[in-house]
Amino acid sequence: MCCIIPTGLALPHNYNIALHNWELSINVRLPLKMESREKYSKDTYYVLGQTISHEEDLLHEFKGHRNISIHDIPSHALASAGAKERTRNAVSVSIGGMLNSGHGGTIYLGVADNGQVKGMTLTRYQKDHIEVSLSWTLGRYTPPVPESRYSVIFVPVISNKNQTLPQKIDEFVDPKRRSQLHHVAQSNYCWCDTDAKARKDIGKLPMAYVVEIHVHPWEPHRFKVSTDPLDTLSSFLPPLHLTEASACFFRQSCRQLRLCLExxxxxxxxxxxxxxxxxxxxxxxxxxxxxxxxxxxxxxxxxxxxxxxxxxxxxx
Known part of the structure; x- marks a missing residue:
């Protein structure tokens, strides 16, 4: 199963929905406006095995996987028999907590819980998949998260400090293949993952990255309540978002608290x-x-x- 979508849910025009066995398989194409969102600087990189200087706290979260939505979590990462919670939390849980706190923060994909850089090898198509999955997932929040509230940076990981990082990472990209739809909100491999495995099998290893997802603070005065008596209340209080699973999380220290109605x-x-x-x-x-x-x-x-x-x- 990829994802069950309520009947009558309106989707943007670039979502191709294929009905199969009473389930909806979600396929999304990378919008053209997203192609310029990736940032890369030859002076910015991580070294494999290094330990990041800061620990997990209110503004920093480490993840060793790239399961963006709750629907992306594979069955082997589910809780064991008798346990009520998953052994792996989706990235969207952390994003929701940082959004609702109003202070924002950064989530590092490819960094272990102890802060050690592991990196994750990603082709251009897989990087597109991450951006597509983020856009789809945050678009399913209530209210939807505007693109101005977050950004994605793919930071290269090198094997040692003496390695020279090229000014441009060369990788053959087929424009026609890149325009294919990505399968999101499911635990099965997308075509881009199959493509990456085929490249590895013939010895073409893609670059490793740490994926930094920056959740920007609530912008009106950086979450400082306005002292202007004429300003309205709604303009300065950050909205509370429900995730794609209709849950409300709040970031406290290095944890996400799930909030009840009270x-x-x-x-x-x-x-x-x-x-x-x-x-x-x-x-x-x-x-x-x-x-x-x-x-x-x-x-x-x-x-x-x-x-x-x-x-x-x-x-x-």
């Missing part, structure tokens, strides 16, 4: 209270500044009017 309510109440507390402080400071200005010019300012309200918040 947790979400408390988080929203806290954010709203913090927002309006700073608003009130800003208004009080502005009022004091106006008082000082009025005294300087001998202008009398009437004191603020306090309205009494009943339990329902109605003025009396």
């Amino acid at each position: 947790d979400v309510r408390r988080l929203l109440v806290h954010r709203v209270q913090e927002h309006y507390t700073l608003k009130v402080e800003a208004l009080q400071n502005e009022y004091k500044a106006l008082q000082c200005l009025a005294q300087k010019h001998s202008i009398k300012i009437l004191p603020p009017v306090h309205h009494n309200t009943d339990d329902r918040g109605t003025k009396r």
Whole structure:
């Protein structure tokens, strides 16, 4: 099974849906606008076996696999009999936690839990697959994640510090083959994985990479609540996203906490209270500044009017 999609779900025009045995196999082509998203610098690389300087924390997560969606997790990575949880979490869980925290962060694919760089060999087609899978998965979030909230960088991995990294990584790419649809949201191999295996079998090993998925902080003032009294609430509170599996996660330290409905309510109440507390402080400071200005010019300012309200918040 690739993925069960609810009846009536609208999909973008570039999604080819093939019905087979009452299931939907999802095939996605790399949009042309995504071809320029990859960044590469000859001065940026990792050394195989090196240990990354920072540990897993609020802003950094290490992954030894590239299962983006929960549907990508293979059966052998599922929990053993009697256990309720998977032995491997999809990358989307970490992305969801970082998005909902508002602070963002970076997920490193190809780095072990202890911070040691392992890398993962990827052909151009497999790199396309990762970008396609990310786009499809984050497009299934509620609300969908805009492309401005994340970026992907493929950083080469070299065997030792003395190795010279070429200015351009040469790899034959067939444009017609690259335009093929990728099979996402499934644990089976895509055609790009079969192609990569065939290359390895004849001794053509692709470059190894660490894939950095950067989740950008909530942009309005970098998640700092605005002190401008005229700014609206909705513009400065980051949205809470549900993943493609309709679960809500929140990044705390180096873990993702799964939030229940009550947790979400408390988080929203806290954010709203913090927002309006700073608003009130800003208004009080502005009022004091106006008082000082009025005294300087001998202008009398009437004191603020306090309205009494009943339990329902109605003025009396």
